Amino acid sequence: MVAVGAAGVAAGGLNAVVGSGTLITFPTLLAFGCPPVLANVSNNLGLVPGTLSAAYGYRREMKGQARRLVRFGAASLIGGLIGALLLLRLPADAFQAVVPVLILTACVLVVLQPWLNRRMKERGDNGRRDGGFPLWCGVLVTGVYGGYFGAAQGVLLMGLFGAFILDDLQRLNAAKNVLASLVNGVAAVVFVLVADIDWTIAGIIAAGSTVGGLVGARYGRRLPPVAMRGFIVVVGVTASVIMLVR
Template sequence: MDAVEAVAIGAAGVAAGGINAVVGSGTLITFPTLLAFGYPPVLANASNNIGLVPGVLSATYGYRRELKGQRRRLIRFGAASLLGGLAGALLLLNLPDSAFRAVVPVLILTACVLVLLQPRLNRWMKSRSGAGSRTDGGVPMWLGVLGTGVYGGYFGAAQGVLLMGMFGAVLRDDLQRLNAAKNVLASLVNGVAAVVFIAVADVDWAVAALIAAGSTAGGLIGARLGRKLSPVAMRGVIVTVGVTASALLIART
């Protein structure tokens, strides 16, 4: 790894950490960066997942005030996220590389569509955040969080957008409190998947360390300043990178 590659991966980690704090699509920055430097997709995904864990944790810390009063919600959905993340990580390791190469372009493009739809989801969430008692959505919501965890453990791009979409459909609560809960659940999914990858998968530790350092800084910055960034510009970057990643993967198959 030369200096240019190291700087590019570290910078991608900073951007991903900040984006994960406020949007939840940071993998669409780091994953295609690794592909562009020639890393195999499964190795890139495992190394990227491990590197992003500190960033999600730093974003969670940045939103700690919004987590007050959400203990029961986090315990309930946290169990689903842990189970789903474990299942997704095991799927990644047990399915052939060809399956990952085939499905990930579809997952990335789907994630890009979700990012584009996020303003509409946000308006929906705000319109539902007024009157009414809070609810955790029963079994359907729990299963939805479980399914998102499986997706997150397998690949993970835009799992935060998926969670926020589901939360907005059912939970009547402040948007920032829901975002704080989203960060906790994403950290659980990424964390349990990272444990699996560390134990049994091939990992490029230099790459993981660079992304970890960058995403930690980015997560803190994103939690503090991310709400002031232009959402239009952020979505534009994410979608551009996501489409590029899909094209790279398709070209390599």
């Protein structure tokens, strides 16, 4: 179980900065013989404290974002609930074909963020802060995916934010952490009520991800925009490759 705890720490840190922590913990659980659905459910529950600790670590960057968080928080809660219910109904590989495409698209949006922001400013969109209804729908769909599986949920959110919102990358990352915690949290409630959970695994991952989330938030906010953008792309491409060959 030491390996599971270490995977939890790594996943918590990665989730705080980018997302995709599930790609560390989920394969680890499978390697130790945990059935896929049980591993997914227990992993989701265990990562909730990590996403909360990451959100807390980025609390300074959340100032002035209350309206944004309420608006997109509703989409994340609805999407997370739908995704959790789908996990209990659909085959385990139902999203496998489309998810790598979504992640790679998000990576392209992250790379194009400076250009997209310049175009917004040229059009006079300097005050555009909420992304409108299209972004709300995008956050909803990302929430569905996050409640269902969740790997690279953060990459998808950062890609959407970069394409639709004019703001500092670290502030957007803070918002991403809050929305991810909402998605994981509502999915965890559903799983606790109706699904089988390995509480030992969930507890070990929870302890590790909490530490990792705090550490990731502390050092992730120090990354300059170019480095953070590059990190997101590397993680996103890696996640896509892993999911394609899995």
